[in-house]
Amino acid sequence: MSAAHELIHRTGQSADFEIHIFEKRSETVGGKARSIPVPGSATGGRAPLPGEHGFRFFPGFYKHLPDTMASIPYGESTVVDNLVVADRLEIAQFDKDPIVVAARFPRTLDDLITDIEAIFGENTGLLPGEARFFAGKLWQVLTSCQERRLASYEKITWWDYLEADTHSPAYRNLLVSGLSRSLLANDPTKASVRTVGDTNIQLFLGILEPGHPTDRLLNGPTSKVWLDPWRQHLEQQGVIFHMDSPAARIAVANGRVSGVTVTTPQGERTVTADAYICALPVERMEELLEASRGPGDPVKADPSLAHIAALAKEVSWMNGIQFFLKTDVPITHGHVLYADSPWALTSISEAQFWSNEHLPGCGDGTVNGILSACISQWDTPGILYGLPARQCTRAQIADEVWAQIKRSVNVGGKTLLTDANRHSWFLDPDLTETANGGIEISDAEPLFINVTDSWAIRPEAVTAIPNLLLASDYVRSFTDVACMEAANETARRAVNQILKLAGSNADPCTLWPLHEPDWLAPFRWHDKVRFELGLPWNGHLI
Numbered sequence: 185m186s187a188a189h190e191l192i193h194r195t196g197q198s199a200d201f202e203i204h205i206f207e208k209r210s211e212t213v214g215g216k217a218r219s220i221p222v223p224g225s226a227t228g229g230r231a232p233l234p235g236e237h238g239f240r241f242f243p244g245f246y247k248h249l250p251d252t253m254a255s256i257p258y259g260e261s262t263v264v265d266n267l268v269v270a271d272r273l274e275i276a277q278f279d280k281d282p283i284v285v286a287a288r289f290p291r292t293l294d295d296l297i298t299d300i301e302a303i304f305g306e307n308t309g310l311l312p313g314e315a316r317f318f319a320g321k322l323w324q325v326l327t328s329c330q331e332r333r334l335a336s337y338e339k340i341t342w343w344d345y346l347e348a349d350t351h352s353p354a355y356r357n358l359l360v361s362g363l364s365r366s367l368l369a370n371d372p373t374k375a376s377v378r379t380v381g382d383t384n385i386q387l388f389l390g391i392l393e394p395g396h397p398t399d400r401l402l403n404g405p406t407s408k409v410w411l412d413p414w415r416q417h418l419e420q421q422g423v424i425f426h427m428d429s430p431a432a433r434i435a436v437a438n439g440r441v442s443g444v445t446v447t448t449p450q451g452e453r454t455v456t457a458d459a460y461i462c463a464l465p466v467e468r469m470e471e472l473l474e475a476s477r478g479p480g481d482p483v484k485a486d487p488s489l490a491h492i493a494a495l496a497k498e499v500s501w502m503n504g505i506q507f508f509l510k511t512d513v514p515i516t517h518g519h520v521l522y523a524d525s526p527w528a529l530t531s532i533s534e535a536q537f538w539s540n541e542h543l544p545g546c547g548d549g550t551v552n553g554i555l556s557a558c559i560s561q562w563d564t565p566g567i568l569y570g571l572p573a574r575q576c577t578r579a580q581i582a583d584e585v586w587a588q589i590k591r592s593v594n595v596g597g598k599t600l601l602t603d604a605n606r607h608s609w610f611l612d613p614d615l616t617e618t619a620n621g622g623i624e625i626s627d628a629e630p631l632f633i634n635v636t637d638s639w640a641i642r643p644e645a646v647t648a649i650p651n652l653l654l655a656s657d658y659v660r661s662f663t664d665v666a667c668m669e670a671a672n673e674t675a676r677r678a679v680n681q682i683l684k685l686a687g688s689n690a691d692p693c694t695l696w697p698l699h700e701p702d703w704l705a706p707f708r709w710h711d712k713v714r715f716e717l718g719l720p721w722n723g724h725l726i
């Protein structure tokens with residue numbers, strides 16, 4: 185949809201491009217970002233309760249996606265105006281008061297250490313010096329040149345870089361895993377310093393720099409306030425959606441894609457076009473390439489595509505669950521990271537932000553709040569059943585998540601969440617119980633992780649097959665972490681190549697490198713000189 189949008193906005197409705205989108209799902213567009221109406225929840229002519237695969241957050245450093253959203257009409261304005269700022273980040277702990285981070289820090293270099301110590305210093309279980317040590321490590325990434333990040337930090341896990349094994353459990357939970365795993369499902373034992381460090385820096389800089397919100401979210405269910413209006417807009421612009429039509433095979437002849445076979449409710453058909461963008465998640469792209477083996481094998485025409493099979497193994501589970509509440513409980517005005525939760529939970533209390541949704545108009549009319557949580561760790565035993573999430577039934581998952589959240593927020597003599605206030609829950613339907621005892625969970629839509637050294641084998645949006653382009657969160661991008669921003673950026677890269685191939689004089693899509701603060705440029709420059717001389721980082725200017 186990003187690619188279709190950017191192409192049509194650059195060339196105009198009646199121009200040379202006819203755009204068709206072939207989507208596997210029968211109704212909803214938007215992939216993992218879509219909302220999921222809770223089946224059977226509506227009574228009395230109301231709408232179903234709004235469920236989701238996982239809540240959506242739009243960090244302040246996103247530029248590509250908000251730029252596209254700013255040209256999707258929504259009433260008198262655009263959908264980007266449906267983004268609202270969350271001004272708190274809460275780090276909840278078991279049986280202890282939470283740490284609440286306000287979205288403003290003083291803006292000086294030395295203050296980075298002081299600030300991190302102030303936030304994580306007291307009542308956290310961190311040992312003396314650990315917050316300072318962490319700040320120093322972040323500082324190292326901040327002041328390292330890009331060349332060092334690619335050559336060296338790409339090869340080290342975030343876990344090893346932060347020397348997690350030799351520090352306290354609180355350090356591991358809060359600083360190593362908490363920030364990386366909870367926000368974008370980056371397993372710190374696998375994800376590279378380059379990816380997690382760069383992303384953390386972007387998040388911290390959003391806090392440091394005045395005028396840039398760190399955390400934004402939509403003011404209603406994602407499909408309602410963004411994706412459905414987007415589809416409608418694209419259709420009005422002439423884009424044709426073919427739902428229930430997964431791509432089944434790609435055929436290459438004479439070095440170019442000669443056609444793509446799609447499976448439709450009426451049977452298979454071959455689609456031919458001037459150019460094709462595969463905007464599939466990595467594990468589906470791998471399936472598609474596998475099914476395309478034979479005389480017209482795309483991998484023979486571009487052997488680098490073979491790496492997609494290795495990348496497809498690097499996926500992790502991150503899935504959402506919503507607790508519908510009779511009375512709203514806004515835990516904090518922003519996201520909550522559950523630092524001690526063995527399942528690496530995060531949550532958001534949505535109703536306070538959802539000016540665009542009247543919850544009592546949904547379900548049976550008695551829901552007034554939604555606590556939407558994401559589970560990012562599936563292999564660690566929980567506190568209620570002693571089982572990892574992977575081995576629980578759906579109902580056990582719901583109870584276990586509820587127990588971990590309650591133990592984190594019902595603290596300091598306050599009882600924010602009660603069982604009596606819980607109306608119902610909805611767990612991502614991608615998680616299905618299997619027949620073998622009913623305790624295994626399978627995930628139809630996992631999330632890619634940028635593991636160490638994966639940059640070298642990740643594809644560019646432009647392949648060696650001139651009319652085959654790739655766009656998705658695993659494709660190389662400035663954003664370099666699996667998220668909606670990366671998916672949008674790579675779609676822009678694909679569109680720019682199509683414009684080039686077509687000899688179009690339309691303006692190419694803008695691409696933004698990750699923001700590096702100007703005030704640290706002398707440090708990065710100094711480090712670049714040292715890197716080129718083969719010297720290690722030292723963090724000083726002289």
Ligand SMILES: Cc1cc2nc3c(=O)[nH]c(=O)nc-3n(C[C@H](O)[C@H](O)[C@H](O)COP(=O)(O)OP(=O)(O)OC[C@H]3O[C@@H](n4cnc5c(N)ncnc54)[C@H](O)[C@@H]3O)c2cc1C
Nearest residue numbers: 208215216238240241430431468502656657666667668671
């Ligand atoms: C629980 C969870 C929470 C997340 N939260 C955030 C967040 O807060 N912020 C953020 O930026 N990112 C978040 N992400 C990551 C984000 O959802 C993904 O990075 C993003 O959706 C990737 O977009 P995509 O278009 O590449 O893939 P997808 O969103 O997976 O979309 C792919 C589309 O292709 C379709 N498809 C699959 N196979 C075929 C086929 N053979 N033929 C045709 N169509 C096919 C699918 O049905 C789907 O519509 C989250 C991810 C998860 C799992």
